[in-house]
Amino acid sequence: MTAAKGFFTDTSLCIGCKACEVACKQWNQLPADGLHFTGNSYDNTGHLGASTWRHVAFVEQTLPEALGSIEPQGAGNGSSFGMRWLMESDVCKHCQRAGCLEACPTGAIVRTEFDSVYVQPDVCNGCGYCVVACPFGVIDRRDDDGRAWKCTLCYDRLSDGMTPACAKHCPTESIQFGDVEELRIRAERRLEELQARGVRGAQLYGQDARNQPGTGGLNAFFLLLDRPEVYNLPPDPVVPTAKGRESWTFAGLAAAGMFFTAMAGALLARNRSVR
Amino acid sequence: MAENHPVGFQWVMEARERGATIIHVDPRFTRTSAVADIHVPIRPGTDIAWLGGLIRHVLEEEAYFKEYVLAFTNAPVIVREDFRDTEDLDGLFSGWNAQEGKYHVDSWQYEGAGTIPAAGHKHLPADAGAGADAPDKRPATLQERDETLRHPRCVFQILRRHFSRYTPEMVEQICGVPRALFAKVAETLIRNSRRERTAAFCYAVGWTHHSVGVQYIRTASILQLLLGNMGRPGGGIIALRGHASIQGSTDIPTLFNILPGYLPMPTTKHGGTLAKYIQGNRSPTGWWSEFPKYIVSLLRAWFGDAATKENDYLWGELPRLTGDHSHMTTVADMADGKVPGYFVMGENPAVGSPNAGLQRKGLRNAKWVVVRDLAMIETAEFWKSAPEVQAGEVRPEDIQTEVFFFPAAAHTEKEGTFTNTQRLLQWREKAEEPPGNARSELHFVFHLGRRLIEKARASGKERDLLLRSLVWDYPTQGKLQEPSAEAVLAEINGYTWPDRNPVPGYAELKDDGSTACGCWIYSGCFSGGVNQTARRKPGREQSWVAPEWGWAWPANRRVLYNRASADLEGKPWSERKRLVWWDAAKRRWTGEDVPDIIADRDPAYRAPPGVEGLASIGGNTAFLMQSDGLGWLYAPTGLIDGPLPTHYEPLESVVKNALYGQQCNPTRLEYRRRDNRYHGAYDDPAYPFVLTTFRLTEHHTAGGMSRWLWWLCELQPEMFVEISPELARLRGITHGGWATVSTARGAIEARALVTARLRPLQIQGKTVHTIGVPWHWGTVGRSTGASGNELLALVADPNVSIMESKALTAHILPGRCDRGRHPSTLGPTPSPLEPGDPRRDLPQVGTKRPMPTQEP
Amino acid sequence: MPVRGRLPTIAGVSTLIGRLESWPLLRQLRRSDPCAVGDTAATERTRGLRARIRDAGKPVRSVCPYCAVGCGQKVYVKEGKIADIEGDEDSPISRGRLCPKGAASFQLVTGDHRIRDVLYRPPGGTQWDVLPLEKAMDMVADRVWRTREETWEDTAPNGERVKRTLGLAHLGGATLDNEENYLLKKLYTALGVVQVENQARI
Amino acid sequence: MTAPPNPVPFPGPAELERPTDGREVDPSLGLLQGEGAAQRVRTPEPHPGHLAPTHVEADARTPTYYGLPVLQQPVWIRTIPVYLFVGGMAGAASSLGAASLVAGGPTLERLENRCRALGLAGDLAGSLLLIADLGRPERFLNMLRVFRPTSPMSMGSWILALSGAANTAGFLFGSRRGPLGALGRVGIAAGGGLGALLAGYTGVLLANTAIPLWQAARRELPVLSVGSGMASAGAVLELFSDSGASRKVTHWYGSVGKVVAIGAMLVMQRSAPRAPRVTEPLRTGATGLLWRAGLVLTAAGLVASGLGNKSRARERLAAGLTLAGALATRLAVFHAGKRSARDPRATFEGQRAGMGAAELRRPPDPKPAVFKLPVMR
Ligand SMILES: Nc1nc2c(c(=O)[nH]1)N[C@H]1C(S)=C(S)[C@@H](COP(=O)(O)OP(=O)(O)OC[C@H]3O[C@@H](n4cnc5c(=O)[nH]c(N)nc54)[C@H](O)[C@@H]3O)O[C@H]1N2
Numbered sequence A: 001m002t003a004a005k006g007f008f009t010d011t012s013l014c015i016g017c018k019a020c021e022v023a024c025k026q027w028n029q030l031p032a033d034g035l036h037f038t039g040n041s042y043d044n045t046g047h048l049g050a051s052t053w054r055h056v057a058f059v060e061q062t063l064p065e066a067l068g069s070i071e072p073q074g075a076g077n078g079s080s081f082g083m084r085w086l087m088e089s090d091v092c093k094h095c096q097r098a099g100c101l102e103a104c105p106t107g108a109i110v111r112t113e114f115d116s117v118y119v120q121p122d123v124c125n126g127c128g129y130c131v132v133a134c135p136f137g138v139i140d141r142r143d144d145d146g147r148a149w150k151c152t153l154c155y156d157r158l159s160d161g162m163t164p165a166c167a168k169h170c171p172t173e174s175i176q177f178g179d180v181e182e183l184r185i186r187a188e189r190r191l192e193e194l195q196a197r198g199v200r201g202a203q204l205y206g207q208d209a210r211n212q213p214g215t216g217g218l219n220a221f222f223l224l225l226d227r228p229e230v231y232n233l234p235p236d237p238v239v240p241t242a243k244g245r246e247s248w249t250f251a252g253l254a255a256a257g258m259f260f261t262a263m264a265g266a267l268l269a270r271n272r273s274v275r
Numbered sequence B: 001m002a003e004n005h006p007v008g009f010q011w012v013m014e015a016r017e018r019g020a021t022i023i024h025v026d027p028r029f030t031r032t033s034a035v036a037d038i039h040v041p042i043r044p045g046t047d048i049a050w051l052g053g054l055i056r057h058v059l060e061e062e063a064y065f066k067e068y069v070l071a072f073t074n075a076p077v078i079v080r081e082d083f084r085d086t087e088d089l090d091g092l093f094s095g096w097n098a099q100e101g102k103y104h105v106d107s108w109q110y111e112g113a114g115t116i117p118a119a120g121h122k123h124l125p126a127d128a129g130a131g132a133d134a135p136d137k138r139p140a141t142l143q144e145r146d147e148t149l150r151h152p153r154c155v156f157q158i159l160r161r162h163f164s165r166y167t168p169e170m171v172e173q174i175c176g177v178p179r180a181l182f183a184k185v186a187e188t189l190i191r192n193s194r195r196e197r198t199a200a201f202c203y204a205v206g207w208t209h210h211s212v213g214v215q216y217i218r219t220a221s222i223l224q225l226l227l228g229n230m231g232r233p234g235g236g237i238i239a240l241r242g243h244a245s246i247q248g249s250t251d252i253p254t255l256f257n258i259l260p261g262y263l264p265m266p267t268t269k270h271g272g273t274l275a276k277y278i279q280g281n282r283s284p285t286g287w288w289s290e291f292p293k294y295i296v297s298l299l300r301a302w303f304g305d306a307a308t309k310e311n312d313y314l315w316g317e318l319p320r321l322t323g324d325h326s327h328m329t330t331v332a333d334m335a336d337g338k339v340p341g342y343f344v345m346g347e348n349p350a351v352g353s354p355n356a357g358l359q360r361k362g363l364r365n366a367k368w369v370v371v372r373d374l375a376m377i378e379t380a381e382f383w384k385s386a387p388e389v390q391a392g393e394v395r396p397e398d399i400q401t402e403v404f405f406f407p408a409a410a411h412t413e414k415e416g417t418f419t420n421t422q423r424l425l426q427w428r429e430k431a432e433e434p435p436g437n438a439r440s441e442l443h444f445v446f447h448l449g450r451r452l453i454e455k456a457r458a459s460g461k462e463r464d465l466l467l468r469s470l471v472w473d474y475p476t477q478g479k480l481q482e483p484s485a486e487a488v489l490a491e492i493n494g495y496t497w498p499d500r501n502p503v504p505g506y507a508e509l510k511d512d513g514s515t516a517c518g519c520w521i522y523s524g525c526f527s528g529g530v531n532q533t534a535r536r537k538p539g540r541e542q543s544w545v546a547p548e549w550g551w552a553w554p555a556n557r558r559v560l561y562n563r564a565s566a567d568l569e570g571k572p573w574s575e576r577k578r579l580v581w582w583d584a585a586k587r588r589w590t591g592e593d594v595p596d597i598i599a600d601r602d603p604a605y606r607a608p609p610g611v612e613g614l615a616s617i618g619g620n621t622a623f624l625m626q627s628d629g630l631g632w633l634y635a636p637t638g639l640i641d642g643p644l645p646t647h648y649e650p651l652e653s654v655v656k657n658a659l660y661g662q663q664c665n666p667t668r669l670e671y672r673r674r675d676n677r678y679h680g681a682y683d684d685p686a687y688p689f690v691l692t693t694f695r696l697t698e699h700h701t702a703g704g705m706s707r708w709l710w711w712l713c714e715l716q717p718e719m720f721v722e723i724s725p726e727l728a729r730l731r732g733i734t735h736g737g738w739a740t741v742s743t744a745r746g747a748i749e750a751r752a753l754v755t756a757r758l759r760p761l762q763i764q765g766k767t768v769h770t771i772g773v774p775w776h777w778g779t780v781g782r783s784t785g786a787s788g789n790e791l792l793a794l795v796a797d798p799n800v801s802i803m804e805s806k807a808l809t810a811h812i813l814p815g816r817c818d819r820g821r822h823p824s825t826l827g828p829t830p831s832p833l834e835p836g837d838p839r840r841d842l843p844q845v846g847t848k849r850p851m852p853t854q855e856p
Numbered sequence C: 001m002p003v004r005g006r007l008p009t010i011a012g013v014s015t016l017i018g019r020l021e022s023w024p025l026l027r028q029l030r031r032s033d034p035c036a037v038g039d040t041a042a043t044e045r046t047r048g049l050r051a052r053i054r055d056a057g058k059p060v061r062s063v064c065p066y067c068a069v070g071c072g073q074k075v076y077v078k079e080g081k082i083a084d085i086e087g088d089e090d091s092p093i094s095r096g097r098l099c100p101k102g103a104a105s106f107q108l109v110t111g112d113h114r115i116r117d118v119l120y121r122p123p124g125g126t127q128w129d130v131l132p133l134e135k136a137m138d139m140v141a142d143r144v145w146r147t148r149e150e151t152w153e154d155t156a157p158n159g160e161r162v163k164r165t166l167g168l169a170h171l172g173g174a175t176l177d178n179e180e181n182y183l184l185k186k187l188y189t190a191l192g193v194v195q196v197e198n199q200a201r202i
Numbered sequence D: 001m002t003a004p005p006n007p008v009p010f011p012g013p014a015e016l017e018r019p020t021d022g023r024e025v026d027p028s029l030g031l032l033q034g035e036g037a038a039q040r041v042r043t044p045e046p047h048p049g050h051l052a053p054t055h056v057e058a059d060a061r062t063p064t065y066y067g068l069p070v071l072q073q074p075v076w077i078r079t080i081p082v083y084l085f086v087g088g089m090a091g092a093a094s095s096l097g098a099a100s101l102v103a104g105g106p107t108l109e110r111l112e113n114r115c116r117a118l119g120l121a122g123d124l125a126g127s128l129l130l131i132a133d134l135g136r137p138e139r140f141l142n143m144l145r146v147f148r149p150t151s152p153m154s155m156g157s158w159i160l161a162l163s164g165a166a167n168t169a170g171f172l173f174g175s176r177r178g179p180l181g182a183l184g185r186v187g188i189a190a191g192g193g194l195g196a197l198l199a200g201y202t203g204v205l206l207a208n209t210a211i212p213l214w215q216a217a218r219r220e221l222p223v224l225s226v227g228s229g230m231a232s233a234g235a236v237l238e239l240f241s242d243s244g245a246s247r248k249v250t251h252w253y254g255s256v257g258k259v260v261a262i263g264a265m266l267v268m269q270r271s272a273p274r275a276p277r278v279t280e281p282l283r284t285g286a287t288g289l290l291w292r293a294g295l296v297l298t299a300a301g302l303v304a305s306g307l308g309n310k311s312r313a314r315e316r317l318a319a320g321l322t323l324a325g326a327l328a329t330r331l332a333v334f335h336a337g338k339r340s341a342r343d344p345r346a347t348f349e350g351q352r353a354g355m356g357a358a359e360l361r362r363p364p365d366p367k368p369a370v371f372k373l374p375v376m377r
């Protein structure tokens, strides 16, 4: 196996230009999702979906405690007027323990030699189970197509030694692509740097199993400037399978119970009739 | 910048990561503000006051870079005795002529020496006094100076007096910027300037789209010169220009007032001879003394053998300007039926130009219109889908304009060069043939030209002489008979005449007709017969200047005025900031970049007084194009509205000018017409809010290149306006609901995006609300909506005829638009001109403002 | 389904075996891969997946047509058609990056919104008609000539020599190439047209 | 001079403005070959309901992203709750059938036959319901491409398929003699075991997801599934019971099922005491009503079938109530899950309250041996 590849998305560098969204659509030649004005800041995409594999979130925050303060933030978040505007480019996390992958009954979803999670469109039968199994709400089935789709980590490009389209085109290197191991180190260093600059709320999200035990770490992880919820990310996601064992146990017990009930009933009836 | 030049912004982000401080001055909190260190919300239209405040601060705190200022600027130069400043005349400079409604600039001149603006006079009012008739042609080398900067009439002292009232308190009163924030910015700027550090200013149309737009940039120039930030790495004033080749279309201008390479268009003032034209525009000193070579080579390139020394190279046959023939003037004339034929190629004025309704009225009143574009646009469908047609006010059947739509080839379907915002020419290769009958402009002009030249040959009339003489022999290629763009580029580069060997650069051009050159500043782009603009040595294999990628004018120089990066002896001011320097051993200038000075001019050389020509360029000359080689803190000539920037309110404002009795720029271009009504100068009760227009990263200008693309449309699917929660509350507008914005020119509806990114400002004791209007939408395309330019008026900066789109007044109401008749569809009956608001001008300014056009 | 009477042929059996061979379940068993989350479950298509521009040959070097930053673009052409447009890593300006507009230029140039015919709308017309290119060019040349003749002025009303026409005007240039602007300005000046303007003015 | 109008009409922008696939590549100019190029697109694109202008006042303590869902909603259509209902019933019936065969003796032969029929019918109907829900029904066989123990859906498919096979064998041959009969009886017995799993796994199917409500109820859901399956199988079989013995058996079976189901439901309501938001859909709104209806109907079915001497009518009433209760319960669970997915606070508050990975006793192995990474060439 080649080294695991992934993204470190450093939101402190994002300028919300959406180049990643369009570059992804362009490379993958995805259809548009229609024209829907949301009024949610500049985010008219809303969410990742079957034909949106990159999504840029926009969060306008007034910082009450900073009102009137003109201290530069150092991280550059223009907050001299008590306001900041957070932007984050969201994508499939290519989880170490991927809910979608573990849930897929057809084997349409596989893990590749780059340690990414890939949906094979020639296999997927659209059962929709991956959709509910992803703790991040990433993968989705396109109704009119019938199959589930998500970021491929540009599997086709990686196979030819190319950088994924979104990372390549990101003007500010907010999306950094590379070996996950190396990205992790870079991310830790970046976090320290930002903390030293006094950037409020800076935190890593999902860089390893320690940070995110529920998923065993993400191959596409993030540096956030606020709590995950602010960006619509779950604070403590967990791969559903991790809790599945318990469920199976109860299913087994219940099944056994049922069988015993049935046996008991049958025996009872037999005894009665014999008597 | 993050919004509209996102990929350029990577360098800003990189600088930030290396410790640079980013300050963003913008009325709105934008994506740029989001990553900046300091955001300064400013009232639209007040940056001169803001920058003026910084200048005053730098001067008062003695924070300027003294050695630099003394070495390279005109701070010590002494100005004529009869000069009067706005401080003396309540907002006017000396020389105001109420009869003509403009300044006579004699009194602005230096003591003892004449001046010619860099690159001559590009605008018509360059008449009496501005140097065109050159009352004072004494060479700049004769100017009087006071190196101690104490002389009361030296530029430095004038500057001090001029800006003395631009105090932080005044800045707060005018711009709405709190004093503490001002202090913070001033301190940051100063800390990051002068010898060891540099600061750069980036601007785009947030600074230029004002009736004082040019003076905005002048203010920044003064500040940068004082801080020693010009011509140095990481410094300068960086114009972030608009379209892919907007710079190119200015250098090789499809503009009325200049010829290629910024040579002025002939005007009637130049009379009939080339000599008179040269006399009025050539500077005796500085690089501009080479002027004759460029005009003669141009004429040779255009008219070939027909242009001879004897016939003045046919200069006398060139068309003349008599006034302002700029876009807005032409369209107003067209609306009055004076311009029957109109070509629009790669522009969409029905959406992009101010007072869109008036633009369309112009199209309706033309006889024929040719539109060339990639896709269907509003300018071609004005007779079909315009708002007034949709509203039934105008019937297509009644529109007598003949319209031709020619499909254009896309950038991948033709070869040629774009010049980007850093003056870099980059050659594009061709990927495929254009579809169907789509053709490049090169194809269109060339074959149209062929047809017209044939007609001219047949006519034999005198007026067709130029056409008959035109050098139009470009080779064509392929099935489509596409003219060779390289052949055209070779002509632009220039060659010897008549054997057509490429010249290596403009230094080799001659004024005797032995060279031909289509654009002298581009000379060198094809040197050695090699297309230098097609060079593509990967950036990572070169120095940080990357001189072997494309080709920059002039002479592949990447940083203009880079001589200023070294001190008087030619040593870099700072090793950290070195760019070019004097190599004493080789007796040559050298460095990372091509030095912006004559290569072997010894730093110690000083021009003897009175000397002319290139010999007037001293080894200390950092601003070669200026007649005196100096950075102009004070502009004795070249500007129509004053030698120093002065804060005037926009034509339409919400407050009185706090500094002067003169409310607006006295020389602004007004178009007083019934279909172009103006609001009151200030406090107009019908239009109580400030309106500013802006762009979105997701769309491109008038939308022809973005509103057809789903991938972009879905990102910003609908027209909206940005307002603050306070304004929304005040007007009862709900977030996401409809709002109607109106001015005297029109009304539009849009979704309301209520956001704290817009904040009300406290100005002179009142709350000022700003409405932010993106203007990308129109009636054609996959995402349609109202165009912001329905709201704007024709009104312009006098120097460059640029519109005032960034500061005006408007009204906003909740709900959809229920507009009355569109002002531009009002009948043809002549009406008395609107008198104009007397509060705009001091009484002595008079009412005789020359208006570029009037209704018939 | 009754199969009686149709004896399985050898070929039939072998294709069946072939089918079974590619049944990942069997692969799973053979490799004793309990979960089949990797290669076992991959299809031929997946294994052979490569970037579609792999066989497009050398890209055409271009420049983004939108804004003045001038980002480098690489245009990949396959079978005479554009397969992909992306940023040019070699460009010292853009280092391979593009903004959303630049990234969408594939759609700009290949979209079906591109018009292929010369369209003509006569005075008072309510719809577009199609004109042949050459004919349209002739018509435009005629109109230019006639309008120029009609509106020519040798002298201005005040008697100054002007040698021009104010009856013709041009707009546009910032989206065009230098070579195109050059020919435009050259031709217009020779025609005596002075009202030539572009985006630099607005 | 005017040109003669060319008869070819220009396809007006109106036509161009009509969206087709959101790519609109002119095939003579560009190639549509990217990974997503094969995505089929219907026009026009329906509006995703949740993207309405919202103005969320930033709540500093419990932020959400404009109230937008964090998870994707289940894309399953209504056939799925029906499948859960049918599958549960079939599984329970098969189990009872097997038990009758093994332990019931001749008295329960007719019952056993009915169980077989119900089991098989349920398997078939369930398969159809499942296939109907697939985005690409023609690819239903892909369900048996691999065996993925991590996927309850995969397990379920195999269970359903094997159960279907076993029940078919049982149905066809169960009453015969000889080796075929033996095979049939093996089928019945196997069908019984598989049926028990079939009834139980549907609970796991829901529980093994990221939907907060379902995940929180991961212990109760399988039990509820089984109970509800027994209840409905009991109700149907009781309706058709011909002998007192079989009636007793089915009554017993159904009643236990109902009791279990009710018990599971009561526990499930309280499954997330730390984050009430998670179980909110069970308490409020339409889903809450449906849930309570399921509970009440099931209880009513229990009461109606359990009291004294039964008339045929009362028997029918009891069966009807029970079936309605079971169906309502399934629908309630399904729709409550959808609501739970739509509510970002259910996810956020649940996980903040320790219901995410925090409640795992042992965090999952980041790279469990069982998922050893196969190397691709
Ligand atoms: N995405 C995208 N990029 C583009 C374009 C596009 O349409 N879309 N267009 C291209 C073109 S043609 C051009 S010219 C450039 C223009 O680039 P910009 O100049 O950046 O364009 P705008 O958004 O029109 O204006 C910039 C900002 O000026 C602010 N502003 C308004 N009034 C004032 C003022 O008085 N003072 C100050 N300091 N700021 C003010 C506005 O709030 C706005 O944020 O962009 C080019 N790049």
Ligand SMILES: Nc1nc2c(c(=O)[nH]1)N[C@H]1C(S)=C(S)[C@@H](COP(=O)(O)OP(=O)(O)OC[C@H]3O[C@@H](n4cnc5c(=O)[nH]c(N)nc54)[C@H](O)[C@@H]3O)O[C@H]1N2
Binding pocket: B205, B209, B242, B243, B345, B346, B347, B348, B349, B351, B352, B353, B354, B372, B373, B374, B375, B377, B408, B409, B410, B411, B441, B693, B694, B695, B700, B701, B702, B703, B704, B705, B775, B788, B789, B792, B805, C065, C175, C176, C199, C200, C202
């Ligand atoms: N209110 C307000 N108004 C403004 C501004 C503002 O800030 N506020 N900004 C102003 C500014 S800075 C500008 S630059 C203008 C821009 O306004 P316009 O230039 O009118 O707008 P664009 O949409 O860029 O128009 C360019 C057209 O050229 C076409 N095109 C592209 N390439 C080619 C080609 O090779 N050949 C041909 N024939 N056509 C081509 C495109 O399809 C497009 O339709 O708008 C101005 N208007």
Ligand code: SF4
Binding pocket: A092, A093, A094, A095, A097, A098, A099, A100, A101, A117, A133, A134, A135, A136, A137, A138, A139, A150
């Ligand atoms: S984020 Fe979701 S879709 Fe992506 S790998 Fe993880 S579970 Fe799968």
Ligand code: SF4
Binding pocket: A103, A104, A105, A106, A107, A108, A109, A119, A123, A124, A125, A126, A127, A128, A129, A130, A131, A141, A147, A148
């Ligand atoms: S929808 Fe497709 S990818 Fe998702 S689980 Fe089902 S088969 Fe696998």
Ligand code: SF4
Binding pocket: A023, A024, A025, A027, A028, A053, A054, A091, A150, A151, A152, A153, A154, A155, A164, A165, A166, A167
């Ligand atoms: S890696 Fe490729 S598929 Fe995934 S978001 Fe980026 S561009 Fe899209």
Ligand code: SF4
Binding pocket: A013, A014, A015, A016, A017, A018, A019, A020, A021, A056, A087, A088, A089, A169, A170, A171, A172, A173, A174, A175
């Ligand atoms: S391309 Fe980069 S900077 Fe732009 S929105 Fe995406 S992540 Fe942010």
Ligand code: SF4
Binding pocket: B004, B005, B006, B007, B008, C064, C065, C066, C067, C068, C069, C070, C071, C094, C097, C098, C099, C100, C101, C102, C103
């Ligand atoms: S990619 Fe974006 S930033 Fe670069 S030239 Fe194109 S429009 Fe400008």
Ligand SMILES: [Mo]
Binding pocket: B205, B241, B242, B243, B246, C199, C202
């Ligand atoms: Mo522009």
